[in-house]
Amino acid sequence: MTVGRLLGIARHDRPRGPMETVERVRVTRELGLAGDYRGAILPGKSGRRQISLIEAESWAAAMADLGADVPWQERRANLLVAGLRLPRQAGPIIAIGPSLRIEITCECDPCSRMEEMTSGLKAALLPDWRGGALGRVLADGEIAVGDEVRIET
Template sequence: MNLIGHLAGIARHDRPRGPMQVLDRVKVNREEGLHGDFRGAIRPGKSGRRQVSLIEAESWEAALAELGVVVPWQERRANLLVTGLRLPREAGRIIAIGADLRIETTCECDPCSRMEEIAPGLKAALLPDWRGGVLGRVIQDGAIAVGDEVRIEQ
């Protein structure tokens, strides 16, 4: 199993159902997740378990191949696209991105019915083996950029 991958994409949206903005770099912190992303701010009384979402490029491509469609990765509405690395399939693991950012995995990012609006059958295609991605909370701030190394630390 490969323990080092790379950050292939960064995306955020400033409001629910808002358009995804693809970025080359972004600051990520414990207070707001990805700077400018509406979902990253931890609301009073909440745990922040959905602060950052990550998806494997390989899982996204496999789901699309099953359906025979081509859809840009950001339409999944994930924040970070990782390539060359299998993301953890359990809570409590630490994902390091770049020099400083650390994200603790909290749960699977279950695909929602919105995926059906993108392509019929996409929700079902993303269900097996955490293909829809993983959610996490920021435990150490950092600035990241496309091309940064991604590692599983524990």
């Protein structure tokens, strides 16, 4: 089994709002990451974009390509993981801490907002899912920076 660590947690309470990093947070099927506006599943929606994950190694590679030093949370991802390669397809389950389970639903395609931060960042995040993955919460959990991250299926 591949095992990594949760290095960071970030959220924003409104569209285009500032990112806030936290040390621990509750994550639920109904609301996603507590305090993050994107996590709640709206009526008629699937929740496939409920939570976002990015690999520390992919972010570092993009920063090296650009010769930049932008903090990871400015990517607007919720969870920063290290030490494992996130799946590059929909379906696998990511386990974080004792109970949180997230189903990977799709790639987190970098948007034009990345260009607002650093010229070339969108292109640097395009190869090999460097921009991260999106997921749907399957099982609730309390998570904290330092928790174990596993790929279950």
